[in-house]
Amino acid sequence: xxxxxxxxxxxxxxxxxxxxxxxxxxxxxxxxxxxxxxxxxxxxxxxxxxxxxxxxxxxxxxxxxxxxxxxxxxxxxxxxxxxxxxxxxxxxxxxxxxxxxxxxxxxxxxxxxxxxxxxxxxxxxxxxxxxxxxxxxxxxxxxxxxxxxxxxxxxxxxxxxxxxxxxxxxxxxxxxxxxxxxxxxxxxxxxxxxxxxxxxxxxxxxxxxxxxxxxxxxxxxxxxxxxxxxxxxxxxxxxxxxxxxx
Amino acid sequence: xxxxxxxxxxxxxxxxxxxxxxxxxxxxxxxxxxxxxxxxxxxxxxxxxxxxxxxxxxxxxxxxxxxxxxxxxxxxxxxxxxxxxxxxxxxxxxxxxxxxxxxxxxxxxxxxxxxxxxxxxxxxxxxxxxxxxxxxxxxxxxxxxxxxxxxxxxxxxxxxxxxxxxxxxxxxxxxxxxxxxxxxxxxxxxxxxxxxxxxxxxxxxxxxxxxxxxxxxxxxxxxxxxxxxxxxxxxxxxxxxxxxxxxxxxxxxxxxxxxxxxxxxxxxxxxxxxxxxxxxxxxxxxxxxxxxxxxxxxxxxxxxxxxxxxxxxxxxxxxxxxxxxxxxxxxxxxxxxxxxxxxxxxxxxxxxxxxxxxxxxxxxxxxxxxxxxxxxxxxxxxxxxxxxxxxxxxxxxxxxxxxxxxxxxxxxxxxxxxxxxxxxxxxxxxxxxxxxxxxxxxxxxxxxxxxxxxxxxx
Numbered sequence: 010x011x012x013x014x015x016x017x018x019x020x021x022x023x024x025x026x027x028x029x030x031x032x033x034x035x036x037x038x039x040x041x042x043x044x045x046x047x048x049x050x051x052x053x054x055x056x057x058x059x060x061x062x063x064x065x066x067x068x069x070x071x072x073x074x075x076x077x078x079x080x081x082x083x084x085x086x087x088x089x090x091x092x093x094x095x096x097x098x099x100x101x102x103x104x105x106x107x108x109x110x111x112x113x114x115x116x117x118x119x120x121x122x123x124x125x126x127x128x129x130x131x132x133x134x135x136x137x138x139x140x141x142x143x144x145x146x147x148x149x150x151x152x153x154x155x156x157x158x159x160x161x162x163x164x165x166x167x168x169x170x171x172x173x174x175x176x177x178x179x180x181x182x183x184x185x186x187x188x189x190x191x192x193x194x195x196x197x198x199x200x201x202x203x204x205x206x207x208x209x210x211x212x213x214x215x216x217x218x219x220x221x222x223x224x225x226x227x228x229x230x231x232x233x234x235x236x237x238x239x240x241x242x243x244x245x246x247x248x249x250x251x252x253x254x255x
Numbered sequence: 256x257x258x259x260x261x262x263x264x265x266x267x268x269x270x271x272x273x274x275x276x277x278x279x280x281x282x283x284x285x286x287x288x289x290x291x292x293x294x295x296x297x298x299x300x301x302x303x304x305x306x307x308x309x310x311x312x313x314x315x316x317x318x319x320x321x322x323x324x325x326x327x328x329x330x331x332x333x334x335x336x337x338x339x340x341x342x343x344x345x346x347x348x349x350x351x352x353x354x355x356x357x358x359x360x361x362x363x364x365x366x367x368x369x370x371x372x373x374x375x376x377x378x379x380x381x382x383x384x385x386x387x388x389x390x391x392x393x394x395x396x397x398x399x400x401x402x403x404x405x406x407x408x409x410x411x412x413x414x415x416x417x418x419x420x421x422x423x424x425x426x427x428x429x430x431x432x433x434x435x436x437x438x439x440x441x442x443x444x445x446x447x448x449x450x451x452x453x454x455x456x457x458x459x460x461x462x463x464x465x466x467x468x469x470x471x472x473x474x475x476x477x478x479x480x481x482x483x484x485x486x487x488x489x490x491x492x493x494x495x496x497x498x499x500x501x502x503x504x505x506x507x508x509x510x511x512x513x514x515x516x517x518x519x520x521x522x523x524x525x526x527x528x529x530x531x532x533x534x535x536x537x538x539x540x541x542x543x544x545x546x547x548x549x550x551x552x553x554x555x556x557x558x559x560x561x562x563x564x565x566x567x568x569x570x571x572x573x574x575x576x577x578x579x580x581x582x583x584x585x586x587x588x589x590x591x592x593x594x595x596x597x598x599x600x601x602x603x604x605x606x607x608x609x610x611x612x613x614x615x616x617x618x619x620x621x622x623x624x625x626x627x628x629x630x631x632x633x634x635x636x637x638x639x640x641x642x643x644x645x646x647x648x649x650x651x652x653x654x655x656x657x658x659x660x661x662x663x664x665x666x667x668x669x670x671x672x673x674x675x676x677x678x679x680x681x682x683x684x685x686x687x688x689x690x691x692x693x694x695x696x697x698x699x700x701x702x703x704x705x706x707x708x709x710x711x712x713x
Contacts, residue, residue: 120541120544120545122538122541171576171579171580193577197573197576197577198573199574199577199604199607199608199611200604200607201604201605201607201608201611202542202545202546203577203608203611203615204542204612204615204677204680205578205581205611205615206581207577207578207580207581210580210581210584211580214580214583214584232528232531232532232534232535233530233531233532233533233534233535233537233538234534
């Protein structure tokens, strides 16, 4: 698979996860994103690594052999403030409260998607970063976030408020794959799996205005995962292979 | 021990009998004792008066031997009645063991008891002083009646009473056990019937006919519980089948697609397509599992958390705005009507989720260009949000079941790969309503279907 993007690149991560298959794919996926990834399969090793090394983010499973995730987190918090994303199997409120109370920075319920984890990592990395730009430029697409206007080359694109919001969300995270759920949340503040094709339709309509009459194509569909906005070397449209790794 | 009703009844019968018989026995014993005492006292009195008369009238020295003979005659050989005469003049003394008598019975005239030191026999006594007569100084006459026969009778009576009491208690216990067994027979029949109940025979009910009144209520209540259990069980069975069915399609696609992909050498592009297709199926599975977990939590009675005060109409507008691309695409319009100033306390994400499911449902089931109406109303402590869409009228039999998981009005649509839902949308609406202390209702008349949910008014 092509690299999704570079925002999480160069992060040093620790994954503490006893489920071998999960740990394996997380390590592989994150390493391919350019992260340096250490893995611990139990709480004791995890705690040791977490205390000895300085990680950018620790991905921590709540249920672990040896020492459970909450205990590890409390021990860690007495020493340092490494950002922690907790993984829990149950979406119980107690777990959430407990995790956040113990100092977790974020929280994912299994089964979570890899994209979701990437998004959370990116959010943690964005945290405290310099202010967002007011102008975005991808190939010949230009977006003025203050005036809420967009151009393709010299041609002004007429967008509704929500269409602009959708474009801005995609453009701000250029190169980052956004799932339909993430888009619904970022653009419409709908925080749930909506089971509707609203986002598909919205993307289709946005594409008609932003992409169809122009080149290069910028708004791409990643089948089964979501959408990404980026300038690609080739000018082939969507739906074809995504093999164009750099 | 106390767990058995029969045993408890028997013990209680026995206790009751024991108490009753003991009280009656004690009373009888008291009566007998009093009668016997009276009888003895009469005896004493008769003897005393008899001798007193003789001593008073003829008791001079000349007649004394005759009186002694009379007293000898009146004293039976078994010593059951005895006479004593005490006097300062030794010539007028009479009776055995007089030394002791003087010490023992110094009292004035009247009743008393004494125990003879040698034989150890106890006597009930009556004594009186008799004035001087002729050459005789005053004497003291004492009559004694042996108490042994009296005490013997009392003892024998007591033993008989105790034995009879015990026998009676034993009899009552036996009868009580029998009565309890007979009385509890219907209960045994019930438990035999209840034991025969199996998951396969959940439609069976316990027989109410011929049951005693006391058991009738219990049995009817039990049958009611059985009915509810049967419903729940059948729902669960159907539900399990539905879940399996829902999961089977994506699983079959995954397995088949992967098998085909691996069955011969392929290019990376082809494998990539397989993986993408698999991912879509997997997302579908994940979505079903997540929704099921959500419904399970609502079923367990989890209430909505993260409640905030919100303007209902605003939330409705926000949700409709989300649907705008889809509404534009199908030419559908949505109107908001009713009490637009209503405020509510709710979990906003859950509220939007419920409403978006209703809107999705309404859009899917109406023809292009339709006009949907969202009505906000407030009644009886609840805020109702109703979504009405023009569309084919749904038969009344389906309406209450619309909110069941995986329930589809048109079963032929089941396998048509409806990509936007998996039959849990309205179940989620109901779960959200329940979590907010509300309810759901569906109506369908004259080509307009209205589905509504409520949340408790703050």
